[in-house]
Amino acid sequence: MRYLIGLILFLSTLTAQVTDKNFKDKAGSGFVVVKFTSEWQEKDLDEGLFKGVAGYEDAIIIEAKSSDVKKICKKLRIRNYPSIALFFDGSKKEVWKADMGGEIDISIGDIKSAIDDVLSEDVF
Numbered sequence: 001m002r003y004l005i006g007l008i009l010f011l012s013t014l015t016a017q018v019t020d021k022n023f024k025d026k027a028g029s030g031f032v033v034v035k036f037t038s039e040w041q042e043k044d045l046d047e048g049l050f051k052g053v054a055g056y057e058d059a060i061i062i063e064a065k066s067s068d069v070k071k072i073c074k075k076l077r078i079r080n081y082p083s084i085a086l087f088f089d090g091s092k093k094e095v096w097k098a099d100m101g102g103e104i105d106i107s108i109g110d111i112k113s114a115i116d117d118v119l120s121e122d123v124f
Helices: 002-015 047-051 070-076 108-121
Strands: 031-037 060-065 083-088 091-096
Touching: 031 108, 047 108, 083 108, 091 108
Parallel strands: 031 060
Antiparallel strands: 031 083, 083 091
16 A cells, blocks of 8 residues: 555656755655756666655655756755755755766665665654
8 A cells, every 4th residue: 555655646746847946845745766867868767766666665756857956956966967865854865976977876775775764763
């Protein structure tokens, strides 16, 4: 059931464009994995990466195009694309940036581990 809710939320976020103005609302509730992309990036991310994370601890995935979220990219210092960021209740928790060649060294386990780390902080 949890997975189904995450999948529904994931699919609903794909239709709405993410901008600087609505970014806070889009990333403001629960776990949100943001995929920062650009029209001129050389490499694409493996979609299997996001399918493996969508729904984990109710995480949702959103895509933000660099031309639509210029202020957010500047604040996070994202200059290479694609890059990924993890937010929890609107607060940035982790950012994985691509190298100059557009490669990003990340796995499903890395994102899930970052989510687990955030959850373990709430215990103490």
